[in-house]
Amino acid sequence: MEWKRSAFDWNQARAFLVTAEEGSLSAAARALGLTQPTLSRQVAGLEEALGVTLFERTSRALLLTQSGVELLVHFRTMGDAANTISVAATGQSEAVTGHVLISATDMMATYFLPPILKKLSKIAPDLQIEIIASNEVSDLRRREADIAIRHGRPTDEALIAKRLRDTTAHLFASKQYLDEVGRPKSHADLSELTFVGFDQPELRLGLMASRGVNLTTANFNFSTSSATLMLELVRQGFGIGILPVEVGAAYPELENPFSAFEPLSIETWLVAHRELKTNLRIRVVFDLLAEGIG
Template sequence: MALNWSAIDFDWNQVRAFLATAEEGNLSGAARALGTTQPTIGRQVTALERALGVSLFERTGRGLVLTPSGADMLADVRAMGEAAARISLIAASRSEEVAGRVAISVSDMMAINIMPDILAVLSDNVPEIEVELIVTNDISDLLRREADIAIRHVSSPEPDLISRKINHGFARFYASESFVARHGAPTRMSEARDMPFIGFGAPQVMVDEMAKRGIALPPGSVKLYSGAIFAAWEMVRAGLGIGIMSDEVARRTDGIVPVLQEEPTLPVDMWLVTHRELRTSRRIRVVWDILVEELTRQARIGASP
């Protein structure tokens, strides 16, 4: 059966603006997600409401809430978004062009400590490739094209994603030289009962995660914390407490020494992940191969005595 094209009088940009606004909860978040401006998103949502003859959002004190009509549409619109992502993925996987954009998702610590050198290599070897560095401590959804390639500490179980293990490292407790000068260098947790710890997340979350790994943090010891890992590490570097960090990052940080060396170390793996379809794109293959080479080289340097 042929589609009734005359009944479809809205465009994809309007639908995309609606979906992003529904998922982000406000126009400014949608604008950031789509790389445009808040007024543009507002105009596109208004145009969609006008074309459909319904109101899609109600304004509240904290943002926008879907109307019943908007909520009824959301599942179908989300399916349209997923279909659009698949179309984009298929097209990207068939491309033999090297020039173009590649989005790489990394943690904030990797963005600061590891990626600058690698981005320099990419710029020197393939200047025609435009690299977007997506900095997040959450796992980007590659199936929904939030990134083309991700560098993670975990592999991916999804069958449509491929993973390659780059490195197997360790994390342990560190403190600044100034902290050790004031408080001493504890070798076991019983010697650190009265010392402050820096959390890379809410205190109880860190206590629970450490407990899973056989490390019992003293009750109430996590005095300062941040979900931004680089900010928490700066607290450690400033001498505000003891924190846990990968050896690879710690060796790049001046004025940091290991402490609590009788406590267990934590395994920290590094994985490179991409979509199986994107592995057939020449542009993705070029970036993937350089990442593999450079990350492996840096891992060897870090393992050298």
């Protein structure tokens, strides 16, 4: 296989990479903001330049050929390098202006970030802050966020992480709900009550059992992927929820229904790309978040 340097076209390489990751031309075209025919021509042009077939085209999807699988590794390395160049370039600006994208869970974004951002607006009033309030982990290397607040240590060595203060999560329920069903006096009593689930309840059963509370999915009449909605359901008497102690204690209508329950430990990590840490506007936001949370 011979590929002349003059024949290299990054647009074709990117078209192949995104198509391989998305699994179809239509999805890749949407991701790149191109028309499907344009994207198809770019992929075909790359196949011609390389002299190989990269995809088997079926009626349902595109499947990578063996050559495509082998080359995908190298093109991903190229994609990471392109992202690194973009990251390094953003670090050239030393003015505390511009756009900073922060990723955090909806609970963290709603109840912990606002007072910190208010202070930030006074220190750097020209910054534009965008917040992704999601429980999905953002990929910083692909620039899905500049800074992420996570509850687990990142494993990617290309990222820089700072561990902030840990906290704990406790059981909370509305006083109205407990007045109606009675306050549990044992782990067995607790197992008879209704819980508000976060994400998929079945994923929490083992964790609860390790603390002496034997639940089934029947204990969870309501569940949600939103921690802020879970809090509201708990406040309105739908059942017992597990909340960060700072959040639960902020509402006088809530109380811990069973203090003998062993709290859950919650780690908090502040994460950014190594090159982004040298960017002044990112560093200002990073340091202020570290101070405010940690």
